[in-house]
């Protein structure tokens with residue numbers, strides 16, 4: 621999609637755009653929770669909205685309802701470190717995601733979970749350069 625199209629869609633129908641955006645976030649992780657790997661049923665604001673967190677891709681990660689609810693308004697990385705399912709590779713993935721480096725985040729998630737499947741075909745094309753490295 622061209623950037624111009626995206627702007628156009630957003631202007632035309634913000635709700636549609638929002639739904640597409642939510643979908644695309646889940647697609648990045650193959651619909652699995654970024655914290656524990658279970659099916660993602662929600663979008664978690666890493667920096668809570670109550671603390672000024674924005675609804676941007678960098679601040680929004682796919683999360684299961686259990687993680688999303690349990691984390692609540694805590695700092696995500698701090699909260700995550702205390703969990704039984706803590707995995708340093710996932711922690712690195714979360715950090716990369718927050719920095720806007722989704723490619724690195726997804727690669728780290730794949731490393732943490734070899735069964736991880738990327739549903740987004742376009743994305744696989746994008747990551748080919750990393751596989752060669």
Ligand SMILES: [Zn+2]
Nearest residue numbers: 653656684687
């Ligand atoms: Zn979870």
